[in-house]
Amino acid sequence: MTKIGILVGSIGTTSINKTLAGALKNLFPEGVEVVDVPIKQLPFFSTDLETDFPPIAREYKDLIESLDGVIIVTPEYNRSIPGVLKNAIEWASRPYGEFSFGGTPVAVIGASPGGIATAAAQQHLKAVLSHVNAIVMGQPEGFIQVTPGLIDEQGQVTNEDTKVFLEAYLGAFLGLVGRVQKAYA
Ligand code: FNR
Numbered sequence: 001m002t003k004i005g006i007l008v009g010s011i012g013t014t015s016i017n018k019t020l021a022g023a024l025k026n027l028f029p030e031g032v033e034v035v036d037v038p039i040k041q042l043p044f045f046s047t048d049l050e051t052d053f054p055p056i057a058r059e060y061k062d063l064i065e066s067l068d069g070v071i072i073v074t075p076e077y078n079r080s081i082p083g084v085l086k087n088a089i090e091w092a093s094r095p096y097g098e099f100s101f102g103g104t105p106v107a108v109i110g111a112s113p114g115g116i117a118t119a120a121a122q123q124h125l126k127a128v129l130s131h132v133n134a135i136v137m138g139q140p141e142g143f144i145q146v147t148p149g150l151i152d153e154q155g156q157v158t159n160e161d162t163k164v165f166l167e168a169y170l171g172a173f174l175g176l177v178g179r180v181q182k183a184y185a
Contacts, residue, residue: 009074109142
């Protein structure tokens, strides 16, 4: 079964990106296993820690390496990606040469209350992901302006256009994942 990870670039308990991630989980078609890729437990990356690689970081890398694809749902902080997300990518990129995202399809999407809706952060994130050898989905792009009530308490998207867009977004990503699986089969 295809296994997709959802990594949220915000660790806030009331994160709107966490809410968007929950809504996405409800929109996956049958036959896809969806798992969370938590990042809150990771210490700040330091080369000092690499000599005795923390088991928690190893577990996180093993999880990513077990996945057929990853969707990163991230806010934009100060026109870039949050520090917690960059920290998580640092861990996934070490020890030297061991890129856990290497060869893995990765899609990026983000929620913001504002109209620009994470476009700047996503540009930065895609550049970083390319460096660590991920197979980055270029299109469609997912810029979700979250307004009150867009996603209800059950994680259902209340706006039909947004729901249709998110389903198409997931369909495009699963298509990429399928093509990569076929290429490596
Ligand atoms: C923001 N916010 C924000 N929004 C945006 O569209 N572009 C930006 O550059 C920033 N910068 C920024 C910096 C910091 C430190 C914070 C805390 C917030 C607003 C941001 O989109 C909003 O707080 C979202 O709710 C953050 O997403 P999460 O954490 O709720 O998922």
